[in-house]
Amino acid sequence: MSDSLQRTPLYDLHLSLGGRMVPFAGYEMPVQYRAGVMAEHQHTRNAAGLFDVSHMGQAHLRARSGRVEDAALALERLVPADILSLKTGRQRYTQLTDGKGGILDDLMVSRLGDTLILVVNAACKDADLAHIAAALGEDCIVEPLPDRALIAVQGPQAGAVLARLAPASADMRFMDVAEFEVAGVPCVASRSGYTGEDGFELGMAADGAVRVAEALLAEPEVAPAGLGARDSLRLEAGLCLYGSDIDRETTPIEGALEWSIQKSRRTGGARAGGFPGADIILGQIEGGVSRRRVGIAVEGRAPVRGGARLFADDAGTKQVGHVTSGAFGPTFGGPVAMGYVETAFAATGTPLFAELRGRYLPATVAALPFVAPGFKR
Amino acid sequence: MTVYYTKEHEWLRVEGDVAVVGITAHAAEELGELVFVEAKDEGTEVAQGDSAAVVESVKAASDIYAPVSGTVVGFNAALSDDPSLVNRDPEAEGWILKLRIADVGQLAALLDADAYAALIA
Numbered sequence: 001m002s003d004s005l006q007r008t009p010l011y012d013l014h015l016s017l018g019g020r021m022v023p024f025a026g027y028e029m030p031v032q033y034r035a036g037v038m039a040e041h042q043h044t045r046n047a048a049g050l051f052d053v054s055h056m057g058q059a060h061l062r063a064r065s066g067r068v069e070d071a072a073l074a075l076e077r078l079v080p081a082d083i084l085s086l087k088t089g090r091q092r093y094t095q096l097t098d099g100k101g102g103i104l105d106d107l108m109v110s111r112l113g114d115t116l117i118l119v120v121n122a123a124c125k126d127a128d129l130a131h132i133a134a135a136l137g138e139d140c141i142v143e144p145l146p147d148r149a150l151i152a153v154q155g156p157q158a159g160a161v162l163a164r165l166a167p168a169s170a171d172m173r174f175m176d177v178a179e180f181e182v183a184g185v186p187c188v189a190s191r192s193g194y195t196g197e198d199g200f201e202l203g204m205a206a207d208g209a210v211r212v213a214e215a216l217l218a219e220p221e222v223a224p225a226g227l228g229a230r231d232s233l234r235l236e237a238g239l240c241l242y243g244s245d246i247d248r249e250t251t252p253i254e255g256a257l258e259w260s261i262q263k264s265r266r267t268g269g270a271r272a273g274g275f276p277g278a279d280i281i282l283g284q285i286e287g288g289v290s291r292r293r294v295g296i297a298v299e300g301r302a303p304v305r306g307g308a309r310l311f312a313d314d315a316g317t318k319q320v321g322h323v324t325s326g327a328f329g330p331t332f333g334g335p336v337a338m339g340y341v342e343t344a345f346a347a348t349g350t351p352l353f354a355e356l357r358g359r360y361l362p363a364t365v366a367a368l369p370f371v372a373p374g375f376k377r
Numbered sequence: 378m379t380v381y382y383t384k385e386h387e388w389l390r391v392e393g394d395v396a397v398v399g400i401t402a403h404a405a406e407e408l409g410e411l412v413f414v415e416a417k418d419e420g421t422e423v424a425q426g427d428s429a430a431v432v433e434s435v436k437a438a439s440d441i442y443a444p445v446s447g448t449v450v451g452f453n454a455a456l457s458d459d460p461s462l463v464n465r466d467p468e469a470e471g472w473i474l475k476l477r478i479a480d481v482g483q484l485a486a487l488l489d490a491d492a493y494a495a496l497i498a
Contacts, residue, residue: 036410037436041435232435301457302415328412328413
C-alpha cells in the first residue's frame with residue numbers, strides 16, 4: 001500500500017479486529033472486518049455498528065467579532081441552508097454550492113456556543129476549507145481540526161449503549177449536539193449519522209479515540225462495521241454519496257435535496273438567496289428541473305451499479321437516465337439503486353429498464369428511503 | 378477425476394468431456410459474500426478467457442472467465458436462491474457452471490493443486 005496514504009488514530013485497532021484495509025479518500029480504511037459486509041450491515045440494522053469516520057474533515061468556524069450569529073450569516077453566503085436560525089446544540093445538513101448551482105460538497109453544520117462545527121467529506125476537505133477561508137476570511141476564522149477523530153455508533157441499540165457510558169446522551173434527540181465524556185474522553189456528540197438508523201457521531205482528540213472505540217466495542221451490542229456496510233446502509237437510507245450521487249454537475253434541486261433549503265433562504269424569504277448559484281437553484285424550486293435524483297428498485301437479484309443506463313423501453317432505444325450508485329441491499333433483500341432520470345419519468349412507480357450486461361432489467365422508480373428510518377425524533 | 382486451477386483463481390474438475398467450474402476458496406475469501414451469480418445461457422459457446430459467468434459481491438461484479446474453450450451446458454441453480462453457497466463451499470457444492478470442453482489440449486497448460494497453492498502462498 002502506498003506510503004502516501006494516511007492512517008486514522010484507530011488504524012492499529014482496525015488491524016487487531018481483522019479489518020481488511022483499502023485506500024479510500026487518501027486513507028487506509030477498513031472496508032470490512034472478519035464478520036463481512038453483509039453481517040456488519042445487518043448487525044448495524046439490528047443492534048449497533050461502530051464506524052471509524054476519522055478521515056472526514058472537521059473544522060471550527062468562528063466570527064472575528066466573537067458573535068456566532070456573524071459566523072452563521074457569513075456561512076450563509078456559501079450554503080443554501082438557514083444557519084442563523086440554528087440553535088445552539090443543533091445540527092443541520094447543507095451543501096457548498098458553486099456559481100452554476102452545482103454542489104462542491106455536502107456537509108453537516110452544528111452550532112455549539114460561539115462556534116459552528118463543520119464536518120465535510122474526506123476527499124473534499126482541503127478544497128472545502130480553502131474555499132471557506134478564501135470567501136469568509138475577512139469575517140471569520142476557519143480552524144481545521146486534523147488532530148480530531150470521529151467515531152460513529154449507529155443502530156437501534158446505539159442509544160442504550162451510549163446512555164450506559166454517557167447518561168447525558170439519553171436526552172438528545174435526532175440532530176441534537178452535546179458535549180460529554182465517554183470513557184473519560186471529552187467528546188462532541190451529534191445524534192445523527194449516515195445509516196438511516198438512530199445513533200451518534202462522536203468527535204474527540206485523536207489520542208482519546210482508541211479509548212472511546214474500545215469502550216463502545218466492549219458493550220455487548222456493538223460490533224465494528226467497515227466502509228462496505230456503511231455504503232449499503234446509506235444507500236438503503238436514500239442518503240447521497242458525494243462524488244457519485246451529487247457533484248458539481250448536479251444542483252441541490254436536481255439532487256432532490258430541496259428539503260435542506262429552509263423557507264428563509266428561498267424566494268420571498270427573510271434572507272432569500274445570497275449563496276453561490278442562488279438564481280439557478282431558487283429558480284429551479286419555482287420552475288422545476290429537467291432531471292431528478294430518484295430511488296430505483298430493480299427486479300430480480302442482480303445488483304445494478306453506478307453508471308448503468310436507464311431506459312423507458314425494454315429494447316434500450318430511449319435512454320431517460322442513469323444509475324449513480326447501486327448495490328445489493330441486505331435489509332431490503334434485493335438490489336437498490338439511485339440515479340437521475342428525466343423529470344417525466346421521476347414519479348414513484350414509473351416503470352424503467354436498467355441496462356445490465358446487454359440486457360434490460362425491469363425496474364421501478366421507488367420512494368426513498370428503501371428502509372424506514374429509525375431516528376429518535 | 379482431475380482438478381485444475383487457473384491464475385484467475387478458478388478451478389475446474391474434469392468429468393468425461395465436461396468441466397465443472399468454480400472459484401477457489403482464496404477467491405471466495407477475497408470477494409467477500411456473494412449476492413448474485415449468473416452464467417451464460419446453456420448452449421453458449423465461449424472461448425478460453427471469455428466471460429462465462431458473473432459473480433457479484435456486495436461491492437462489485439467480477440467476471441468468471443472460461444478456463445478452457447467450450448459450450449456452457451449447466452449452471453448451479455442452487456446459487457440463484459443462495460449465492461452465498463459459493464462462500465460456504467466454494468470448491469464443491471458452490472460450483473458455478475459446467476462447460477463441454479472443446480479442446481482437451483488446453484488443460485495441459487492449467488495449474489495443478491501444488492502450482493496454484495504456490496501462486497497464492
